[in-house]
Amino acid sequence: MMQVLFYYMAAVTVVSSVLTVTLKQPVYNVLALLTMFFHVAGLYVLLNAEFLAVVQIIVYAGAILVLYLFVLMLLNLRSDARHMHRQWPFAVLILGSVAAMLVGAFAGGGFGGEIGQYSTAYIDSLGGDTQAIGLTLYTDYLLPFEVASLVLLVAMVGAIVLTKKGLVDDQVED
Amino acid sequence: MGLMRDIFMTELMGGMKLVFLQMFKPSCTLQYPHVKHNVPDGYRGLMSLLRYEDGSERCVGCSLCEAACPSNCIKVVSDEVPGQPLVRYAKEYYLDITRCVFCGFCTEACPVDALAMTKVYEASVYDRRELMFDKHKLYELGEAHLADGKAYLLAHNMDDGTLNPTEGLGDNRYEFPPVDLGEGVPVPTTVGLTREALEAEVAKS
Amino acid sequence: MELAMTVGLAVFQIAIVMGVVLLSVAYMTYAERKVLSFMQDRLGPMEVGPYGLLQPIADGLKLFFKEDIIPSSANKLIFAIAPIICLVPALIGFAVMPYNETYAAFGGEAGVISDLNVGLLYILAFASVGTYGVILAGWSSNSKYAMLGGLRCGAQIISYELALGLSIVGVLLLSGSLSLREITMAQDGGFWHWNILLQPVAFVTYVISAVAETNRLPFDMPEAESELVAGFFTEYTGMRFAFFFLAEYANMILVCCLASVLFLGGYEAPMEFLNFIPGFIWLAIKTWALLFFFIWIRGTFPRVRFDQLMKFGWKVLIPITLANILFTALGVYIYNN
Structure with missing residues (x-):
């Protein structure tokens, strides 16, 4: 069940992020970004981090993206030829190196780094993720x-x- | 004091209290289709044509109403009464009520009190053609609302309210009861006289 | 089997809560018309049913059967989904609203669909998402009135959401939880335990910003009918219009429900001996009292100007709420030590 939900959230996150930068109509881009924020929040929920999920929606979807939309509406951008302008070789260079790093990391056995003490069980013992975040943020x-x-x-x-x-x-x- | 007034919003609270108390006052709404207004006698509703008590038509087809009408909504077709030369009547009488402005000038102009306005104000119909009143429809209205017509003519000082043919038409018209102006002020001799007496008075002087 | 029971119970609860909320929305429109009429020496709806009691149903049927018009130059996709984006967040907030102590009759434990540990933030998060519906509706209609209404609504909701969120923080400091159920339980045992007595300033600022947040008079700039026709839903007809209408009233009920949970003890009875009355009735009484207040101020105050609205939000409400948080935090700190 969790696996299915995870793959759904992850797939929609990836697809909507791609759509965010490829769709031509600016308002559609914002909507795709909104979809992405919601699915990232869903991923947080799957990790038992409800507080982060809700804050993600409040801050990004509720405040920042609304301002984006606001500005977009005021500018009334046309879907002009914003794609493939002169800087595309740099973009290819940067994104290509990032992609190469990712592929290398996956090939080298994923992100199997050291896992900290904040397991789901430990967070629950602190009284929930809200308390865990608060304690960490205001002490360490x-x-x-x-x-x-x-x-x-x-x-x-x-x-x-x-x-x-x-x-x-x-x-x-x- | 001004600060305290701002903090406790006393002015806003005063307004809210007023509105709250207003809730308990009786409503002034009339539930119109179920309850109807009491229409005054002088009300100028739909036009109607009147008959004498023996059933004959009052209208003599003089077309004065047509001339007086400011919106040109009256059309009179005058004709002689068959077999009675010099006696005329309205062969056709049309009233376009969609153009009527309900000014009542036609009733004022009528020398024989054949026109009166009723208290009918609900004139809506589904077919616009029904609002082109003809002579038949106008007499029907007059018969149905005879009391209204009489009251109208009385209220507008055109008749004594009886529409009695034997007393003579328009006797009540423009005649006002004598007014006592008080000590020392002579009452004008012309007040309260009939037309004949007035003419005699004018001829004397 | 246990999963099926849980899901079935949840669906049953959702059905009941949604039914009550939608019925309340319908009769909120009726109550609003009636109360405003009485305040203006009128009678209000009287024709449909005794004293016009069936008027909301007649209105609903009318809207349902009306023609759905999409303006030819509108963005059809966004025009179609904007009402849904508006309505869903308004209804979804009731999922975390505790309506009763328990519902023992159905074998459940907590009288709430989902006792989320961040319930309050969840409501705020989805309330802010509702703004998208309004802004997108204004943009996609391709009409100047709708556009202006959408812009105003966006600016207003962003500004007043801050004041709304900040006035809630005082309550959070007192109860130490984001779960609405725990906030309610912290106010158990009579009306002298209610948060309104400890946080009167927060209550006032909350109600003012809630009025602005739900675009109600005297802060109804987004749909100011005398200047913007109907604001962001000028171009909407039929069912889509009804969605906006439902969303507006559902939002009103949501913020009033939240106010009664946060400040007025939610489902708790005001006195111990009144405990025989079920909790959801107390919640309904408190919510409807606040809704009456909303109608009351609509009947009393004229609409403010937009710059006054912004000035009031940023220069008056937010400083007051920040000061309130400071004093509450100090008080809680001193009390705990």
């Missing part, structure tokens, strides 16, 4: 978390400064 990784929030704060202040033109000009004049 507190500093990176704070740094990330600081970066976001800087970005927010930067956005405000960029949109408020008068703010900067006044200071220059003073």
